[in-house]
Amino acid sequence: MSRAIRAIDSMEILDSRGNPTIRTFVELEDGTVGVASVPSGASTGENEALELRDGDPKRFGGKGVLKAVANVKEVIAPRLKGIDPIRQQEIDQIMIELDSTKFKKNLGANAILSVSMAVCRAAAKSLGLPLYEYIGGCSANRLPVPMLNVLNGGAHADSSVDFQEFMIVPLGAPTFTEAMRYAAETFHALKKILKEKGHATSVGDEGGFAPNTLKSNEEPCELIVEAIEKAGYRPGEDIAIALDPAASSFYKDGKYVLSRSGAGEKTSDEIIEILKDWVSKYPIVSIEDGLGEEDWDGFKKLTQEIGDKIQIVGDDIFVTNTEFIKKGIELGTANSVLIKLNQIGSVSETVEAIRLCREAGWTYVVSHRSGETEDDFIADFTVAMDGRQIKTGSTCRSERLCKYNRLMEIERELGKAARYENPYS
Numbered sequence: 001m002s003r004a005i006r007a008i009d010s011m012e013i014l015d016s017r018g019n020p021t022i023r024t025f026v027e028l029e030d031g032t033v034g035v036a037s038v039p040s041g042a043s044t045g046e047n048e049a050l051e052l053r054d055g056d057p058k059r060f061g062g063k064g065v066l067k068a069v070a071n072v073k074e075v076i077a078p079r080l081k082g083i084d085p086i087r088q089q090e091i092d093q094i095m096i097e098l099d100s101t102k103f104k105k106n107l108g109a110n111a112i113l114s115v116s117m118a119v120c121r122a123a124a125k126s127l128g129l130p131l132y133e134y135i136g137g138c139s140a141n142r143l144p145v146p147m148l149n150v151l152n153g154g155a156h157a158d159s160s161v162d163f164q165e166f167m168i169v170p171l172g173a174p175t176f177t178e179a180m181r182y183a184a185e186t187f188h189a190l191k192k193i194l195k196e197k198g199h200a201t202s203v204g205d206e207g208g209f210a211p212n213t214l215k216s217n218e219e220p221c222e223l224i225v226e227a228i229e230k231a232g233y234r235p236g237e238d239i240a241i242a243l244d245p246a247a248s249s250f251y252k253d254g255k256y257v258l259s260r261s262g263a264g265e266k267t268s269d270e271i272i273e274i275l276k277d278w279v280s281k282y283p284i285v286s287i288e289d290g291l292g293e294e295d296w297d298g299f300k301k302l303t304q305e306i307g308d309k310i311q312i313v314g315d316d317i318f319v320t321n322t323e324f325i326k327k328g329i330e331l332g333t334a335n336s337v338l339i340k341l342n343q344i345g346s347v348s349e350t351v352e353a354i355r356l357c358r359e360a361g362w363t364y365v366v367s368h369r370s371g372e373t374e375d376d377f378i379a380d381f382t383v384a385m386d387g388r389q390i391k392t393g394s395t396c397r398s399e400r401l402c403k404y405n406r407l408m409e410i411e412r413e414l415g416k417a418a419r420y421e422n423p424y425s
């Protein structure tokens with residue numbers, strides 16, 4: 001029986017913040033259906049591919065995605081009908097050409113990516129292969145080290161912390177499944193510590209705690225080290241720290257404005273000094289977006305000063321776009337890239353971005369968005385791409401856990417072949 005695409009349908013659903021997003025269904029002639037949902041960021045980079053929203057104030061405050069849904073059903077579906085879904089690159093290319101703009105402004109990156117991912121799923125399912133094996137081949141066997149955002153600030157919470165993400169990285173665990181136990185235990189230890197110190201323990205968008213009574217941007221680092229120890233682990237050896245200040249979100253007119261914590265305005269050099277000081281005091285292995293996306297010089301300086309010791313990840317500055325990653329590699333702007341499928345808008349282009357990182361000897365971290373769905377595509381995708389790190393939130397909120405739980409499932413499925421290794425050693 002033919003495996004060709006028979007029909008593509010799409011609908012508007014809600015993400016983890018209660019905002020509309022798109023879910024797409026790709027049905028094949030053999031009856032297989034591949035389904036995919038697209039996430040949505042809050043601290044987005046200026047050069048991300050366009051997330052098409054309706055702008056109709058009468059629906060969801062203008063955030064509806066019915067135009068993107070219509071683009072899937074009326075423009076993309078008729079063009080892809082009859083094509084074999086294993087022709088992923090060709091299908092993505094057809095959609096890119098149908099759109100014909102640099103940032104997917106006609107059809108919307110949300111529309112295109114939903115089809116791209118659903119096509120990929122349908123193909124894997126039709127062939128009877130797990131998604132990670134379909135994309136990554138039979139040698140895909142490495143589980144990523146998770147970066148778990150246990151304390152949320154910045155654009156992801158109404159907290160007193162300017163920096164967006166404070167993550168724990170259980171790099172010393174023997175397996176991914178054990179890494180998740182280390183992380184969950186530390187998360188609960190942190191909850192106890194926050195409670196004892198009189199802080200609130202409600203959580204932010206990515207499931208990390210979001211107290212609004214912390215006195216500085218540094219305090220989360222101290223509390224996390226305390227939590228790691230309280231949970232019975234060795235800071236740095238069993239569990240390390242990763243940061244994503246998401247500095248673009250507080251970069252204004254050439255200055256870093258730390259208004260929430262009351263730390264005032266800082267220059268690029270001052271931020272670099274703060275980060276260097278923290279790296280000398282805390283077991284930090286990775287800093288993402290320590291500087292703003294316009295501050296290429298600051299990024300490069302940070303990389304020159306501490307890039308030999310820790311991972312310097314570019315998120316908003318590279319937006320998973322090969323054009324910006326190439327420039328970064330040429331200039332020595334960072335040594336790692338955050339990979340978000342919806343920043344660029346198709347599976348094939350994301351794979352291209354990763355290929356570029358590999359060729360340059362850079363690392364890459366596959367990532368969720370702060371607005372997520374129960375779609376766990378990135379779990380399989382990370383294993384397939386031999387991505388040695390994933391960041392997909394804390395150890396609570398099911399839109400975060402579904403990715404981690406899927407990775408535990410993959411580890412179980414791989415059995416003795418599964419590998420879990422410290423990517424920083």
Ligand code: PGA
Binds near residue numbers: 246
């Ligand atoms: P976002 O946050 O999804 O809101 O952009 C995640 C990140 O900055 O890494």
Ligand code: ZN
Binds near residue numbers: 244289315316338
């Ligand atoms: Zn980021």
